[in-house]
Amino acid sequence: MRRVLVVDDEDIVRDVLSEMVETAGPYKAETAVDGMDGLDKISGGAYDIVFTDLKMPNLGGIAFMERLRELNPAIPVVVVTAHSHLDTALSAMREGASDFITKPFNFSDIKYVLERVSRERDILKSISDDGDRGKLIKTLNSALYKKLHEINNLFAISLELDELRDNNSVYERLPSMVARLLKARTVILMRAENDSVVADHCIGEVLDFEMPIAGSVFGEVADRRMHRLIQVGERSPIYGTVLKTDFLIIPLLLGEETLGFLCITDKSEIYSFTDDEVNLATTLMHKVSLRLENNALYEVTCSNLINTLETLVLTIEARDSYTKKHSERVTSIALEIAGEVECTTEETDAIRFGGYLHDIGKIGVRDMILLKPSRLTDAEFEEIKKHPVIGDNIVSPLGSFPMERLLIRHHHERFDGKGYPDGLAGEDIPRIARILSVADTYDSMTSTRPYRTGLRHDVAIDEIKRCAGTQFDPEIVRAFIQTPTGQGGGD
Missing domain, CATH: 3.30.450.40 (GAF domain)
Structure with a gap:
C-alpha cells in the first residue's frame, strides 16, 4: 500500500482527490490543509507520492516543493492546478515536479499519473540502490526533457483553444491539433x-x-x-x-x-x-x-447582454420618434458596405452588433437636447458629442466586445482628423468605424427631422461624394455607391 499525501487548502478538493486516489489502486490517501501542515506530516512519516496545490495560504506550492526537497528529494510531487495556471505548472515542472493534473479532476488522469509516477519512483529507487549515479542522472534528464516537451506542446495547444470562442471553430481545428x-x-x-x-x-x-x-x-x-x-x-x-x-x-x-x-x-x-x-x-x-x-456559457451570457443592450437602444429610440429604427437601418447599410469591401467575419460580426448599439451613449444625453425640435446651439452640440464616449463606457465593463467598442467610440471621427472624440485620421480610424460613419450620415441626411425634411437619395449621395477624402474614407464612399442602398435600392 503506497501512502499519498494530498496538500490543498480547499476541503472539497482534498476530499474529492483523496477519494479518487484510493479508488485508483493500492493507495492510502492522507491530507494536509496547506504547505506548512504538509511539511509537518512529511517530517513525521514516509510518503510515496505528494499532490500539492500551487495557490495556498501560509506556504504556497512552489515554496512547499523547495522545502520538501530539503527534507526528502526522492518523493515525487504532482502539481494540482487550474487550467488557467498551466504556465505556473510548467514552472513547477522546472522546479522538480514529476507531473501535474488540472481541475476539475478526471479519474482516468489521476489513475494514469499515479501509475506512471509510482513506476518511475520504483525505477529510480532501483537505480539508486545500485549506486549508479551516472545512469540515474541520465534517466532523470531524459524523463524531464520528454515531460517538458509534452507539456510545452499541450500548453501551446491549450492557448490555441482559449482563442476559439465558438464551438464550430473548436470542431474544425481539433483534428489538426491532435495530429501535431x-x-x-x-x-x-x-x-x-x-x-x-x-x-x-x-x-x-x-x-x-x-x-x-x-x-x-x-x-x-x-x-x-x-x-x-x-x-x-x-x-x-x-x-x-x-x-x-x-x-x-x-x-x-x-x-x-x-x-x-x-x-x-x-x-x-x-x-x-x-x-x-x-x-x-x-x-x-x-x-x-x-x-x-x-x-456554451459564453454564448448564453452574450445573448443575455445583447438583449439587455438592445432594450436600452429601443428605450433611446422610443424617446425620439424621429430616430426610430435608425440603428437598424444604419446597421443594414453598413453590412452592405462591409460586403463590398470584403470585411472579415470578425469585422462583419462587430458591425452587426456594434452598429445596432452605436448610439447607445445617447441614453446619457438630456431629453431637452436630444429631443430639441430646432437646431442645437454650440454648447448643446458639445454635449451631444459626448455620446460616443458614454457609449464606450457603457459597453467596456462587459469585457467581451473590443471591436464593437471601437465602432461605438469612433463612428464620428473624420478622415481628415477633425472629428470626435479622439481626432483620429485616415486609417488610424478603425475600418468598421469608417464604414459606419458613411452609413450613419446617409441615414441621417435622408431622414426627416422636426426642423428639416429629409434629403432625396441623389442629393445625399452627391453630398457624401463631395465629402470623400475630408469627412469620409474615399474607398468606403466608392464601396457604398455600389451597394443596393447606394444605387437607390434602399428608397
Whole structure:
C-alpha cells in the first residue's frame, strides 16, 4: 500500500482527490490543509507520492516543493492546478515536479499519473540502490526533457483553444491539433447525430462514414465515458480491415452528453501509442470539453447582454420618434458596405452588433437636447458629442466586445482628423468605424427631422461624394455607391 499525501487548502478538493486516489489502486490517501501542515506530516512519516496545490495560504506550492526537497528529494510531487495556471505548472515542472493534473479532476488522469509516477519512483529507487549515479542522472534528464516537451506542446495547444470562442471553430481545428500533438497522420472527429456517428472534420484521407452507435465500439466508449485503444492486429472500427497501427477512440463529452468521438491512427513514427501519448490525448480532450462548455456559457451570457443592450437602444429610440429604427437601418447599410469591401467575419460580426448599439451613449444625453425640435446651439452640440464616449463606457465593463467598442467610440471621427472624440485620421480610424460613419450620415441626411425634411437619395449621395477624402474614407464612399442602398435600392 503506497501512502499519498494530498496538500490543498480547499476541503472539497482534498476530499474529492483523496477519494479518487484510493479508488485508483493500492493507495492510502492522507491530507494536509496547506504547505506548512504538509511539511509537518512529511517530517513525521514516509510518503510515496505528494499532490500539492500551487495557490495556498501560509506556504504556497512552489515554496512547499523547495522545502520538501530539503527534507526528502526522492518523493515525487504532482502539481494540482487550474487550467488557467498551466504556465505556473510548467514552472513547477522546472522546479522538480514529476507531473501535474488540472481541475476539475478526471479519474482516468489521476489513475494514469499515479501509475506512471509510482513506476518511475520504483525505477529510480532501483537505480539508486545500485549506486549508479551516472545512469540515474541520465534517466532523470531524459524523463524531464520528454515531460517538458509534452507539456510545452499541450500548453501551446491549450492557448490555441482559449482563442476559439465558438464551438464550430473548436470542431474544425481539433483534428489538426491532435495530429501535431501525437504525430498522427489520420485524425477523425466523429459527430454523434441521430443515434449514429458521422465523420465530420478530419486530417488524412477518410471516406464518408456513418455507423449506428448502439452495438458498436462507439456505443461501448460512450457508455464507459472512457477511451478505447484498439491495437495492431485487431479490426478497424471504421474500415473493418486488420490494423497495422493502433487506433485510439476518445469520447468528446459535454456534461452528461456524448457529442462525438475522436479517432486517432496511422502514427508517423511508431505503430503503437505509449501510455504517455494516450494520457496526453485524453488530457487534451478533457480541456476541449471544458472549452466547449465555456463557449456554451459564453454564448448564453452574450445573448443575455445583447438583449439587455438592445432594450436600452429601443428605450433611446422610443424617446425620439424621429430616430426610430435608425440603428437598424444604419446597421443594414453598413453590412452592405462591409460586403463590398470584403470585411472579415470578425469585422462583419462587430458591425452587426456594434452598429445596432452605436448610439447607445445617447441614453446619457438630456431629453431637452436630444429631443430639441430646432437646431442645437454650440454648447448643446458639445454635449451631444459626448455620446460616443458614454457609449464606450457603457459597453467596456462587459469585457467581451473590443471591436464593437471601437465602432461605438469612433463612428464620428473624420478622415481628415477633425472629428470626435479622439481626432483620429485616415486609417488610424478603425475600418468598421469608417464604414459606419458613411452609413450613419446617409441615414441621417435622408431622414426627416422636426426642423428639416429629409434629403432625396441623389442629393445625399452627391453630398457624401463631395465629402470623400475630408469627412469620409474615399474607398468606403466608392464601396457604398455600389451597394443596393447606394444605387437607390434602399428608397
